[in-house]
Amino acid sequence: MTNRRIKLGIDWILKKGETVDEVANNFKVSTRRIEQLVKIFKETGKYPVLNPKRRPKVYLTEEQKHIIEQAYSESYLGARLLRHHIKKRYKQSIPQNKIHAYLLEIGLAKPDPKKQKKRKRCRYERKHSLSLLHADYMENNGVHVIAFEDDASRKILSIGEFNNSTTDNALEVLKVAEREAIEANGLIQAINTDRGSQFYPNKKDKNGEADSVFRDYLESKGIKHIPSRRNNPQ
Template identity: 35%
Template sequence: MSKLSDRDIRGIIRQWKRGRPVRDLADYHHVSRQRIYQIIAAYRQTGCYPYPQTPGRKPAQIPHETETLVLAAHDQYSLGPTHLEKKIEEVDGMHIPHNTIYRILLEHGRVEVCMKKRKQRKWVRYERDHAMSLWQGDWKMISLDGQNRWLIAFMDDSSRLITCYGVFDRPTTHFTMQILEQGFREYGTPLEILTDNGSQFVSARNPKTADHTFRKFLESHGIRHIRARVNHPQTNGKIERFFGEVERRAHRFGSVDAVVRWHNEIKPHSSLDYDEPAHAFWYRLPPERILGYAQRWMDAQE
């Protein structure tokens, strides 16, 4: 069942006023009819939009006596909330949690905002708006039929589509370029490619400036190479998650090919509004790419 936002609730009230059936409103917003009736009843009673309340318990009201005691102790001892908690318990025999002391001192401007007590920043998803803007790729050792093999894969950052992949006995730059050539033939060349700082992609001596076969390969195709931050695997997190799927499902599905088909065509992805990567790839293409694919298809028919 979906969680309704303030905007959803305003829309429900407006559509209800225009005579839209409750059944249709419930189906459109993926909620029960009872929930729609609750919103309408609350609006009728108050005349205001019944926006969702902030989850969690509301802070308890601090007694005036407690507030007076804390402020007096702070004036006397000039201690922070944690130490003041111990001092008040020792001297006055009264336990006041340091979080409560912090709230009192903060309200009266006695302390500054503690960054650790601030709400955690909402999780932000970093992805490109359009397909073919960026591919991210990497090598991963996996166990197949009791043997350790090396899997190379590249994923479209926007749609999560696995554009090309291969399994080899060892990870090399030659095999990396070979797999990318396959991907280029099928999908064309992306604007940028993101990799880590492995020796298959960059020079071990001087990653920033030294010539490397892979770097020259990308330059010859007009592709910008982006290197992930050192010791920061989250930068390549999407392809790493795909590797985890391969490790969990390759034995069950019987092959890496089957896992890739499942990932691209069957598995709905929450970041794609529960669409499949193979579908999301096409509707996330920029217009100029769509025209290019149409021209390639027409040329292939001739």
């Protein structure tokens, strides 16, 4: 949008009777944006103008596009984890939303209608960062990836790629997340995982007790372990 297009769009709606949807489609913006501009004009009597100091839109370079395609062919990860793969392997930081948009553009990702709707149920929605992290393994073509993600901010504090899904590898990546938390002047309060053997003691001895290196480590650090319910992962 430009200042001229903003004025044209408002005039078309208020003077020519065009609909918000028609103007939005014509200018390739959301209907919500057009509604906001019309509302400002009605309240102030002045056409809204763009902030000249706003951050200019940045587009992917051809080199970045090539890196995304190459990294995807290596890992077949989604945009969220692919961003960290690119940062680790290619030493470049490309925003997740730009990676996802480009994957959609070249047909390597599909829009998920379920994620575009309000979820009927959400078990965890913490308000404070580091009050809860989520951790899980995923495997693709023999590469086992584990990430520790903050529930409140959805920021990935640490991520690792390994040949096997083991407790030792999980703890190695967790220790990186702990250092990230300390650098942010905070401490991890709790971690949510599934009930995989890397995190949760599934076998008990004859006394009904079970050992878990992962849980023992969390206890030593004062971190609460919250395993997901069976058949109902977070």
